[in-house]
Amino acid sequence: MPRHFLRDDDVTPAEQAALLDLADRLKVDPLGTKALAGRTVAAIFEKNSTRTRFSFEVGISQLGGHPVIVDGRSMQLGREETIEDTSRVLSRYVDAVVWRTFAQKRIDSMATVASIPIVNALTDEFHPCQALTDLMTIRERKGKLAGLTLSYLGDGANNMAHSLLLAGCTAGMNVRVVSPEGFRPDPQVVLDAERRAAETGGSAALCTDPHEAVEGADVLVTDTWTSMGQENDGLDRVGPFRALQVNSALLKRAADEAIVLHCLPAHRGWEITDEVLDGPASAVWDEAENRLHAQKALLVWLFGQSGR
Numbered sequence: 001m002p003r004h005f006l007r008d009d010d011v012t013p014a015e016q017a018a019l020l021d022l023a024d025r026l027k028v029d030p031l032g033t034k035a036l037a038g039r040t041v042a043a044i045f046e047k048n049s050t051r052t053r054f055s056f057e058v059g060i061s062q063l064g065g066h067p068v069i070v071d072g073r074s075m076q077l078g079r080e081e082t083i084e085d086t087s088r089v090l091s092r093y094v095d096a097v098v099w100r101t102f103a104q105k106r107i108d109s110m111a112t113v114a115s116i117p118i119v120n121a122l123t124d125e126f127h128p129c130q131a132l133t134d135l136m137t138i139r140e141r142k143g144k145l146a147g148l149t150l151s152y153l154g155d156g157a158n159n160m161a162h163s164l165l166l167a168g169c170t171a172g173m174n175v176r177v178v179s180p181e182g183f184r185p186d187p188q189v190v191l192d193a194e195r196r197a198a199e200t201g202g203s204a205a206l207c208t209d210p211h212e213a214v215e216g217a218d219v220l221v222t223d224t225w226t227s228m229g230q231e232n233d234g235l236d237r238v239g240p241f242r243a244l245q246v247n248s249a250l251l252k253r254a255a256d257e258a259i260v261l262h263c264l265p266a267h268r269g270w271e272i273t274d275e276v277l278d279g280p281a282s283a284v285w286d287e288a289e290n291r292l293h294a295q296k297a298l299l300v301w302l303f304g305q306s307g308r
């Protein structure tokens with residue numbers, strides 16, 4: 001049976017730590033392994049992408065593999081071929097599929113019938129490659145993860161909030177999510193994160209006051225208030241979020257030496273100010289770079305796990 005990476009808790013705490021160790025090693029020696037030699041990886045995008053697309057294409061090439069990057073909107077999948085039939089066919093051609101799509105249930109359907117590893121490159125509900133990268137970036141700056149406090153400010157119901165809850169608790173972190181009413185995380189995801197936290201000593205907390213939420217935090221994370229696909233959902237995605245902007249005043253309440261992450265693209269002047277994004281606390285460019293190393297580690301590890 002192939003291993004998949006569809007959500008952050010598809011890996012155990014020990015597996016997550018091993019992945020991060022491997023990512024660190026690959027960062028130091030980017031061309032040191034050709035673990036994907038002779039393998040082909042399809043990366044399919046049904047939504048826009050800059051970082052994910054480039055980092056997977058470059059990473060697969062560096063590992064000696066062959067990337068096939070496709071706009072999913074141009075595939076038969078975008079007309080009427082089922083996800084399952086697409087998955088069966090792709091399993092005969094390529095060695096893994098990386099997919100950016102809409103509902104999580106779409107990628108679950110892909111994985112159910114696939115005989116090759118399937119990787120979530122962002123769904124409406126989760127963005128596990130980004131959260132793994134965020135952990136790598138935090139560990140690089142802080143030397144550890146367990147026991148640190150990460151405060152996420154913004155849309156608590158989006159993919160980043162959900163993934164950081166699961167990934168952070170898997171790493172033994174204390175994850176706080178502050179979001180407006182109506183934009184709180186999926187209660188099931190919070191339960192899953194709490195279950196992980198019980199194993200690792202971490203915690204998951206939902207907050208309403210941004211000042212309290214960032215008090216003493218080691219890491220502040222934000223993300224767009226309007227995720228891809230939500231542009232016309234009729235909700236006010238500005239007014240209720242204004243108080244959650246990551247700016248210098250809010251950053252002052254965090255721990256000394258706190259760092260700031262944003263998966264990007266950033267909407268400067270909305271969820272984050274220029275001053276913070278371009279300031280000394282910002283780790284966003286390292287974070288963007290680390291997509292490459294974390295995803296290479298993930299692919300190498302998945303092939304190893306799947307005995308392929």
Ligand code: CP
Pocket residue numbers: 048049050051052053122130263264265
């Ligand atoms: N952070 C991230 O996933 O960026 P892209 O949408 O550019 O891939």
Ligand code: NVA
Pocket residue numbers: 122127158159160223224226227228263264265
């Ligand atoms: N929450 C954002 C992340 C972009 C990388 C979105 O889904 O659009």
